[in-house]
Amino acid sequence: MGFLKRVFIKKIVDDLISINGTEFEYFCKPVFEIITGESSIHKGSNLFAKPISRTVDFSNNNFEVVGQCGTDNNYFDVFGKNFDDLIKLKVESTKPIKDVLSALKNSVQCSKIILFANQEAKGGRLDSVNKVIRHIGIEKDVVIFDSEGIAQIIADNIGNQKFILSLIDYLPTASQIYSAISMQNDLPTLPSDFITREDESPILELVSRNKVSIIHGVSGIGKSKIALGIAHKLKGEFDSILWVNLGENEDLNFKSVKVGDFDKNLNLANLCATYKTLVILDNFSGNVSDVEVEFEKISRAESRVLITSLGRSARREICFHLSEMNIEESKKFINRNIDIDSKHVDEIVDHIGGHPLCLELVCQIIREEEYSSSELDNFLVEISQISEEVVRGKSQTISDLVIGKYSEKFHREFALISLIDSEQISNFIFNKILGMKAIRNLEKLSLIIRSGINHSSIHSVVLLSINNLSNLSHEREQLKDEICEVLLVENEFKRSSYYSFCVMHNKLLNELYKQDLSDINRKALLYAIIQTTDNLVFKSDLIDEVEKFDLSHNNMEDLLLLIEKLELRLISVDRKQNEDEYQFEAEQVIKKLDEINLNLTDKSNIRLLVEHHIAKIYFWKGDAATAKRLFTDLLCKFPNSEQCMLQLARIYDNEKSYDKVEKYVETFLSNINPEQSYSVVLSFYDLISNSQYTSCREKYIQNRVEDFVSDISATLRSSFDHPYRVLSSLSSYLGYNLPEAFESLCSNLPAPDNVIENKKLMMAYADIQMSLYRLYKYSQRQDREQKLNETSKLAEQYYIECQPANDFDNLKVAKFFIEIEKYKKARYYLNKIEKKDPFYYQNAAKQLRGVNDDKGAIIAIDEAITGAQRGDCKTWFLSSFLNDKAEILNRSDTDKALEVLAEAIEKQNNPKTKKAWQAKADRWAERC
Numbered sequence: 001m002g003f004l005k006r007v008f009i010k011k012i013v014d015d016l017i018s019i020n021g022t023e024f025e026y027f028c029k030p031v032f033e034i035i036t037g038e039s040s041i042h043k044g045s046n047l048f049a050k051p052i053s054r055t056v057d058f059s060n061n062n063f064e065v066v067g068q069c070g071t072d073n074n075y076f077d078v079f080g081k082n083f084d085d086l087i088k089l090k091v092e093s094t095k096p097i098k099d100v101l102s103a104l105k106n107s108v109q110c111s112k113i114i115l116f117a118n119q120e121a122k123g124g125r126l127d128s129v130n131k132v133i134r135h136i137g138i139e140k141d142v143v144i145f146d147s148e149g150i151a152q153i154i155a156d157n158i159g160n161q162k163f164i165l166s167l168i169d170y171l172p173t174a175s176q177i178y179s180a181i182s183m184q185n186d187l188p189t190l191p192s193d194f195i196t197r198e199d200e201s202p203i204l205e206l207v208s209r210n211k212v213s214i215i216h217g218v219s220g221i222g223k224s225k226i227a228l229g230i231a232h233k234l235k236g237e238f239d240s241i242l243w244v245n246l247g248e249n250e251d252l253n254f255k256s257v258k259v260g261d262f263d264k265n266l267n268l269a270n271l272c273a274t275y276k277t278l279v280i281l282d283n284f285s286g287n288v289s290d291v292e293v294e295f296e297k298i299s300r301a302e303s304r305v306l307i308t309s310l311g312r313s314a315r316r317e318i319c320f321h322l323s324e325m326n327i328e329e330s331k332k333f334i335n336r337n338i339d340i341d342s343k344h345v346d347e348i349v350d351h352i353g354g355h356p357l358c359l360e361l362v363c364q365i366i367r368e369e370e371y372s373s374s375e376l377d378n379f380l381v382e383i384s385q386i387s388e389e390v391v392r393g394k395s396q397t398i399s400d401l402v403i404g405k406y407s408e409k410f411h412r413e414f415a416l417i418s419l420i421d422s423e424q425i426s427n428f429i430f431n432k433i434l435g436m437k438a439i440r441n442l443e444k445l446s447l448i449i450r451s452g453i454n455h456s457s458i459h460s461v462v463l464l465s466i467n468n469l470s471n472l473s474h475e476r477e478q479l480k481d482e483i484c485e486v487l488l489v490e491n492e493f494k495r496s497s498y499y500s501f502c503v504m505h506n507k508l509l510n511e512l513y514k515q516d517l518s519d520i521n522r523k524a525l526l527y528a529i530i531q532t533t534d535n536l537v538f539k540s541d542l543i544d545e546v547e548k549f550d551l552s553h554n555n556m557e558d559l560l561l562l563i564e565k566l567e568l569r570l571i572s573v574d575r576k577q578n579e580d581e582y583q584f585e586a587e588q589v590i591k592k593l594d595e596i597n598l599n600l601t602d603k604s605n606i607r608l609l610v611e612h613h614i615a616k617i618y619f620w621k622g623d624a625a626t627a628k629r630l631f632t633d634l635l636c637k638f639p640n641s642e643q644c645m646l647q648l649a650r651i652y653d654n655e656k657s658y659d660k661v662e663k664y665v666e667t668f669l670s671n672i673n674p675e676q677s678y679s680v681v682l683s684f685y686d687l688i689s690n691s692q693y694t695s696c697r698e699k700y701i702q703n704r705v706e707d708f709v710s711d712i713s714a715t716l717r718s719s720f721d722h723p724y725r726v727l728s729s730l731s732s733y734l735g736y737n738l739p740e741a742f743e744s745l746c747s748n749l750p751a752p753d754n755v756i757e758n759k760k761l762m763m764a765y766a767d768i769q770m771s772l773y774r775l776y777k778y779s780q781r782q783d784r785e786q787k788l789n790e791t792s793k794l795a796e797q798y799y800i801e802c803q804p805a806n807d808f809d810n811l812k813v814a815k816f817f818i819e820i821e822k823y824k825k826a827r828y829y830l831n832k833i834e835k836k837d838p839f840y841y842q843n844a845a846k847q848l849r850g851v852n853d854d855k856g857a858i859i860a861i862d863e864a865i866t867g868a869q870r871g872d873c874k875t876w877f878l879s880s881f882l883n884d885k886a887e888i889l890n891r892s893d894t895d896k897a898l899e900v901l902a903e904a905i906e907k908q909n910n911p912k913t914k915k916a917w918q919a920k921a922d923r924w925a926e927r928c
Helices: 002-016 021-036 095-106 125-135 147-156 161-170 174-181 200-209 223-233 268-274 288-298 327-337 342-352 356-369 373-384 391-406 411-420 427-434 436-444 460-467 473-493 496-504 506-513 519-531 539-546 556-571 579-597 605-620 624-637 642-654 658-669 678-687 691-702 705-716 722-737 739-746 759-777 784-801 807-819 823-830 838-850 854-870 877-889 894-907 911-927
Strands: 040-042 058-060 065-070 112-117 141-145 212-216 240-245 277-282 304-309 319-321 424-426 455-457
Touching: 002 147, 002 174, 002 705, 002 739, 021 040, 021 058, 021 065, 021 112, 021 147, 021 161, 065 095, 095 112, 095 125, 125 141, 141 147, 147 161, 161 174, 174 705, 200 212, 200 223, 200 319, 212 223, 212 288, 223 240, 223 277, 223 304, 240 268, 268 277, 268 288, 268 784, 288 304, 327 342, 327 356, 342 356, 342 373, 356 373, 356 391, 373 391, 391 460, 411 424, 411 427, 411 436, 411 460, 411 473, 424 427, 424 496, 427 436, 427 455, 427 473, 427 496, 473 496, 473 506, 473 519, 473 556, 496 506, 496 519, 506 519, 519 539, 519 556, 539 556, 556 579, 556 605, 579 605, 605 624, 605 642, 624 642, 642 658, 642 678, 658 678, 658 691, 678 691, 678 705, 678 722, 691 705, 691 722, 705 722, 705 739, 722 739, 722 759, 739 759, 759 784, 759 807, 784 807, 807 823, 807 838, 823 838, 838 854, 838 877, 854 877, 877 894, 894 911
Parallel strands: 065 112, 112 141, 212 304, 212 319, 240 277, 277 304
Antiparallel strands: 040 058, 058 065, 424 455
């Protein structure tokens, strides 16, 4: 957490530099409110006109404290001078001092000024500004926050999800770090109007006694909120708390669950089995007895499930029926939402009772409309005329009343919500079609709740009220076309937010695809659907669907689908069994793409797409020379093509032309920006995991670890398996050289849901756990034994289940069992290895030493040393083999062991390892 928090702060500082003045004011307003502890009045510029009424940017309600924002370039630069030189200047003209004096002039009654700057005040410049303020006689309290100071406040309030999510749209890179800081961030924040209810105590008791507990009650009665309060109270008692929002009639499978901002469903079975976990299943409508049986099978004894449900669907002793808030709780809730007199508070409670959703909706409209006393009386008369129905009916009626009042103001917003028709809404599609302000405006009225970086939530009662509006049909039809227009653009680039939308609203995409839309729109929808469909499982179905379209127009949407179809056909061929068929099919793909290419204009994105895939197919079929020539030519035409750089780097890596690989690594990784494909970024990191690229790893991972962590974090919650594979390939390196960063990224990292079907992913996840095990093994942490048990259990499970079938994987699994001292299992996997190279003999020696066969271990390690001397592996591994031999000898002949260890130290190039071995030699010598 500490490491990721430092990275988070750095990325906020980086992101703030590019914010303009207006954006920075909106960004700083919630920060100002956190500092002052009260709401503020925004009186500066807005998005449409400037100024409004006074030139301070915001203030608290009595103008005792005012806030001012500055975004000028070089805001603090002049304050780098020596103080004596500085005061010789006209300091009143420097931007920070001008902003302070302006705030004083326009808010003479204020006692405190808070100045925010989006620039960093390096090298003591902040102290210099404060000295100048005192020097020129400003007596008011002035507090200055540069970008780092602002970032520190945000990081200190990382647990305040509502606060963080109000800022996150302005922080494109820091937002990715936030999503990776902790699985605890998947727990929604407590709302500002949260009331602790007396019903919490019996529910806490219920959870402590039972593995599965249920809160049930009518819609809008506050089941989710009270469960959230319980979850926050129990934070310290569980390793991980997971909030799972289940849609209507959604089945639950612990091996495939949508959690928070993870685009890919996660396999929670292994998490619950390994860690003490609390899982909240919100809006559950399935069979509770099935959950009980399954959870008992997969979870630790201390793990728990808390369910919220409309009905009591289980035996009485594990259920709690939630009813209305009592009178005192209801009044407290109203007073937290609106400022009205006690008479009106009493009337609201008399008319509505203690139904939380009804109270919330009524408070929203009173707050938004700013009713006078007489208008409030009239509104309450209107409420009182709602007939005395069951509570659920009343909540729906009041919701209909509120939504009806806003139906014109938010016509397009409601139409889009109705079209999506889901309690989870993608922020991506809202922002693309309606702009960023749309979500904020609905959030202000509590009609939706910002639930994560990528999505917002809407209550089922409010969603039903919106769906019941009769005037949305025309707008809905128009929005269908607008969604398709967004996809026509985004299909080409496939950014992470696009994937998030396609995963979250896959059902919507499929429903739209089946409707009578234009061919071009249905093509856009089909391509988006393919991106979130398992191509290996549904190859033939996808091919059949694509073949229904005429793809002869050579435009981007046609070619994207055509290339998908051609490549799906190619990967459908079992190459191991039918190499000739594979080669024939590859030639057919190349021939088809060549024909298309002849009719394209030079230097178009479409030409780049087609020629890139021609070269890629040559590479796939084994003709690296032709692929290299084509990619080189293509890179000359399109010098910024990151895909061409990657493919050429891979080809040169296969040819062992490592210097040429490093050239492309340098070009790409030294210029990473948010517009680049994360898939390509990850692929370059994967490439340099090879031990040949020591200098590249030092330069682009070790020396810029914050950027590396940011790049990986950006994709850990995406629909890609790729980040797991990259972390796997780099796990040994990261665990040894950057243990804090590695643990921050990987501890408590759940497995994706397809880990069981994907053996490569299974192996990658096991590798990560093995490296974590090694990290914990040599740590001094208090929970060391617990962590060792957790990681070894996960690694062993997935190593065995992936059924390694080649020498490389069998050796890896054998090394793991040697590490955890299960030597018989290690021997089983060593016996499966056919090619006996130096690394086989090195691990055979460790296994033999583990069973106290030192004589056999010496014979084996000598074979490894001889192989290294013969050139069977890289020369730098010789020092490792010599160190292993010294460890074996030390049990019987310390003098000989010291002699061998001295040779190992001499040949070791890594300073950190060299130092550790020398310390070991000193300890051995002392014992002699």
